[in-house]
Amino acid sequence: MRLEVPRGLRDIEPEEFDKIEWLREKFMETLDLFGFKKMEPSTIELLDILEAKSGPSIIDEIYFLRDKAGRELGLRFDLTVGISRYVCSRRDLEYPVKVGAFSSVWRYDEPQRGRYRWFYQWDAEIYGKPCVESDSEIIELAKVYFEKIGLENIQVELNDRKVVEEYIVNVTGVKEEKAVNELLRLLDKTTKKSEEEIFSEYISKGFEKKVIEDVLELAKISEKTENVLYEMEKKGLKKIEDLKKVVEELEIRGIKDFRINLGIVRGIDYYSGIVYEFYDPALPRLAVAGGGRYDKLMQVFGRKDLSATGAAGGIERILMVLEERGKIKINKKRKIFVAFVTSELKKKAQKIVTELRKTGYPAEMDIYARDLRKQLAYASKYSNYAIILAPKEDLENKCIIKNLETGNEEKVEYTKIFEKLGTVID
Amino acid sequence: MRLEVPRGLRDIEPEEFDKIEWLREKFMETLDLFGFKKMEPSTIELLDILEAKSGPSIIDEIYFLRDKAGRELGLRFDLTVGISRYVCSRRDLEYPVKVGAFSSVWRYDEPQRGRYRWFYQWDAEIYGKPCVESDSEIIELAKVYFEKIGLENIQVELNDRKVVEEYIVNVTGVKEEKAVNELLRLLDKTTKKSEEEIFSEYISKGFEKKVIEDVLELAKISEKTENVLYEMEKKGLKKIEDLKKVVEELEIRGIKDFRINLGIVRGIDYYSGIVYEFYDPALPRLAVAGGGRYDKLMQVFGRKDLSATGAAGGIERILMVLEERGKIKINKKRKIFVAFVTSELKKKAQKIVTELRKTGYPAEMDIYARDLRKQLAYASKYSNYAIILAPKEDLENKCIIKNLETGNEEKVEYTKIFEKLGTVID
Numbered sequence: 001m002r003l004e005v006p007r008g009l010r011d012i013e014p015e016e017f018d019k020i021e022w023l024r025e026k027f028m029e030t031l032d033l034f035g036f037k038k039m040e041p042s043t044i045e046l047l048d049i050l051e052a053k054s055g056p057s058i059i060d061e062i063y064f065l066r067d068k069a070g071r072e073l074g075l076r077f078d079l080t081v082g083i084s085r086y087v088c089s090r091r092d093l094e095y096p097v098k099v100g101a102f103s104s105v106w107r108y109d110e111p112q113r114g115r116y117r118w119f120y121q122w123d124a125e126i127y128g129k130p131c132v133e134s135d136s137e138i139i140e141l142a143k144v145y146f147e148k149i150g151l152e153n154i155q156v157e158l159n160d161r162k163v164v165e166e167y168i169v170n171v172t173g174v175k176e177e178k179a180v181n182e183l184l185r186l187l188d189k190t191t192k193k194s195e196e197e198i199f200s201e202y203i204s205k206g207f208e209k210k211v212i213e214d215v216l217e218l219a220k221i222s223e224k225t226e227n228v229l230y231e232m233e234k235k236g237l238k239k240i241e242d243l244k245k246v247v248e249e250l251e252i253r254g255i256k257d258f259r260i261n262l263g264i265v266r267g268i269d270y271y272s273g274i275v276y277e278f279y280d281p282a283l284p285r286l287a288v289a290g291g292g293r294y295d296k297l298m299q300v301f302g303r304k305d306l307s308a309t310g311a312a313g314g315i316e317r318i319l320m321v322l323e324e325r326g327k328i329k330i331n332k333k334r335k336i337f338v339a340f341v342t343s344e345l346k347k348k349a350q351k352i353v354t355e356l357r358k359t360g361y362p363a364e365m366d367i368y369a370r371d372l373r374k375q376l377a378y379a380s381k382y383s384n385y386a387i388i389l390a391p392k393e394d395l396e397n398k399c400i401i402k403n404l405e406t407g408n409e410e411k412v413e414y415t416k417i418f419e420k421l422g423t424v425i426d
Numbered sequence: 427m428r429l430e431v432p433r434g435l436r437d438i439e440p441e442e443f444d445k446i447e448w449l450r451e452k453f454m455e456t457l458d459l460f461g462f463k464k465m466e467p468s469t470i471e472l473l474d475i476l477e478a479k480s481g482p483s484i485i486d487e488i489y490f491l492r493d494k495a496g497r498e499l500g501l502r503f504d505l506t507v508g509i510s511r512y513v514c515s516r517r518d519l520e521y522p523v524k525v526g527a528f529s530s531v532w533r534y535d536e537p538q539r540g541r542y543r544w545f546y547q548w549d550a551e552i553y554g555k556p557c558v559e560s561d562s563e564i565i566e567l568a569k570v571y572f573e574k575i576g577l578e579n580i581q582v583e584l585n586d587r588k589v590v591e592e593y594i595v596n597v598t599g600v601k602e603e604k605a606v607n608e609l610l611r612l613l614d615k616t617t618k619k620s621e622e623e624i625f626s627e628y629i630s631k632g633f634e635k636k637v638i639e640d641v642l643e644l645a646k647i648s649e650k651t652e653n654v655l656y657e658m659e660k661k662g663l664k665k666i667e668d669l670k671k672v673v674e675e676l677e678i679r680g681i682k683d684f685r686i687n688l689g690i691v692r693g694i695d696y697y698s699g700i701v702y703e704f705y706d707p708a709l710p711r712l713a714v715a716g717g718g719r720y721d722k723l724m725q726v727f728g729r730k731d732l733s734a735t736g737a738a739g740g741i742e743r744i745l746m747v748l749e750e751r752g753k754i755k756i757n758k759k760r761k762i763f764v765a766f767v768t769s770e771l772k773k774k775a776q777k778i779v780t781e782l783r784k785t786g787y788p789a790e791m792d793i794y795a796r797d798l799r800k801q802l803a804y805a806s807k808y809s810n811y812a813i814i815l816a817p818k819e820d821l822e823n824k825c826i827i828k829n830l831e832t833g834n835e836e837k838v839e840y841t842k843i844f845e846k847l848g849t850v851i852d
Contacts, residue, residue: 368557
């Protein structure tokens with residue numbers, strides 16, 4: 001039998017697991033700091049629900065399955081859709097609903113180096129009345145999270161889809177919804193494609209050269225914040241009020257690393273207002289996270305009374321940045337290895353191990369009862385301290401406590417092991 | 427659109443999530459105490475791998491799917507199979523491999539009250555040479571985990587499949603492997619069905635009445651440990667050595683709540699030696715966890731050189747017991763709500779919230795800026811302390827710190843908020 005995982009998938013092995021676990025803990029702490037509840041939406045959704053994001057084409061990007069009654073299902077591709085379905089289906093919740101998650105998602109993309117079809121995401125959402133304070137709250141939460149994991153220089157690129165749509169309608173004269181959406185998608189491409197490619201693609205789609213130029217112009221107005229707002233007012237755009245307020249809110253919250261970037265529209269169709277992406281200087285062209293206001297999804301879910309805003313990020317992208325910066329610090333637990341020289345001392349060793357664990361010290365011994373040399377070879381790889389039980393010392397009711405990093409040894413009475421450990425460890 | 431999850435599934439809502447999260451943390455701590463590594467095997471497996479458990483019939487019990495190349499896949503139904511596939515595929519690991527997981531599994535059962543098709547399991551496994559110390563280590567780990575979560579009276583029901591097989595062959599004379607397996611399954615049914623039902627089922631399967639009686643007799647020898655071992659020796663059974671040694675090992679480890687129960691065989695076909703189940707007195711007929719040695723799975727995975735033992739348990743079952751006993755204690759975080767009387771004070775309130783979060787205090791304010799009465803109504807539900815910014819006190823550079831549980835209020839200078847919180851909170 002071939003012991004393989006399916007193509008595009010993998011096991012999360014111990015080394016990677018510990019890193020994800022650390023990112024998870026820090027995210028949970030952050031949710032607590034901001035008063036967010038935590039949940040996990042269903043891993044499997046009805047296909048209809050998943051299509052709410054961007055239509056029937058989603059089936060090509062997900063793991064699709066049928067249950068035994070023939071219902072069409074899919075594995076969730078993000079956490080936003082499921083959490084939103086949950087919040088929209090519950091009319092008894094008190095607003096604002098602030099809720100976050102850190103869980104698995106699945107996407108049926110072509111596998112790339114370091115990207116898999118199953119991965120982890122963090123996610124934070126606020127549902128209720130539309131107000132820029134919630135957009136700012138989400139941005140602050142993301143910034144605090146990134147700081148907690150050692151990414152102090154995350155840059156926020158901020159925009160408002162309403163402003164971009166107003167610009168397209170007013171300046172280019174394009175009004176038809178489908179065409180406006182195409183031009184929004186054009187903006188989204190400016191970070192990934194050259195101008196030539198974009199021109200040739202959009203001319204073949206039937207857009208005028210002047211229209212394309214106007215939209216590309218927009219992506220370039222990304223200098224200092226005040227100037228961008230000023231430029232936009234000069235062009236007669238009226239929908240910049242929310243952006244202005246978010247800028248003010250972020251300043252109150254002491255966030256300085258942000259700028260308005262009119263080229264940020266976020267690919268997904270359901271965004272409706274403020275949008276933003278987070279970048280680390282170590283990875284300038286790949287966002288580590290993104291988010292925005294997505295009232296359109298609330299509407300598809302039949303809740304015209306609700307507004308929603310939130311952000312999410314993939315864990316792999318964060319790990320890439322952390323590795324780039326050499327910043328991964330896993331909290332290594334202090335472990336104690338209990339070794340024994342003769343088999344007569346094995347029982348006593350086992351009792352000490354049990355006692356250590358009960359007291360809260362991670363402890364191990366050799367379940368194979370190999371010779372001392374092998375025991376200590378194993379210990380030196382995984383433990384910081386060894387307690388060695390040897391016949392001569394045992395006669396004096398003593399054992400040896402050895403610091404495996406410095407090599408220092410000390411004879412300690414059995415009854416004083418815990419007292420001693422308390423002073424050498426911690 | 428109907429905002430539903432597929433049949434048999436559900437969202438893990440905040441209240442349940444916090445409970446699972448607490449069980450997860452405690453399990454991770456336990457793995458650390460015992461020197462186990464942590465991992466998560468692939469969520470999706472090739473169907474071949476899943477069939478290694480109990481043959482092609484598994485397809486009826488899992489979520490089956492195909493990838494876009496037509497490969498047959500399934501969502502994992504436990505963590506043991508995936509971890510075992512991983513360990514068996516890697517010949518570079520150092521033995522013993524001690525590894526654990528706490529993750530989602532999926533089973534396509536008929537949904538029952540409180541049981542879903544997606545749920546969480548804890549799992550701990552040891553791979554390497556066969557030795558009863560590893561069986562004992564797993565049992566001790568489970569017992570320590572249960573104690574950590576407040577289940578101090580978990581009873582271990584212990585058996586050895588080898589002994590039962592020897593008994594069946596020697597005493598009943600049935601030797602053919604398929605028939606022996608049928609009789610093992612009979613033993614497994616003794617906790618679920620009446621003797622009459624078992625007789626009628628097995629007579630119609632072609633077994634003699636005497637054979638059925640002999641096997642049922644075995645399930646009844648479950649008195650005091652020494653007696654069971656003595657009874658078995660008297661019957662001439664030679665394969666009781668491992669059971670004897672595990673009993674000795676458990677005693678060394680200070681575990682008293684166990685007994686030999688010859689009726690425990692565990693349903694799954696891949697078990698090959700020591701097996702055990704864990705019971706809480708509050709739920710006498712439902713095991714909260716189970717495990718055993720499963721060398722047969724290693725053989726199916728092409729690793730005749732490896733022996734494996736491990737235990738796993740569903741989280742829902744644990745929650746049932748904890749609720750039965752009223753023992754669920756979620757660590758409620760101390761939260762601070764910052765309220766403001768006039769809109770002029772809103773900015774200052776936001777700055778204090780940001781500062782509190784930076785310092786590590788969970789803090790919130792009303793993003794909707796409602797009136798003070800509404801702010802405090804919200805605060806009293808979710809927070810322990812309120813910091814209230816009011817115009818009169820503000821003129822003196824002071825705010826009010828209110829204990830929302832006792833109603834006590836105190837005026838505190840802005841610069842002394844943190845000093846004050848340090849003494850009232852914690």
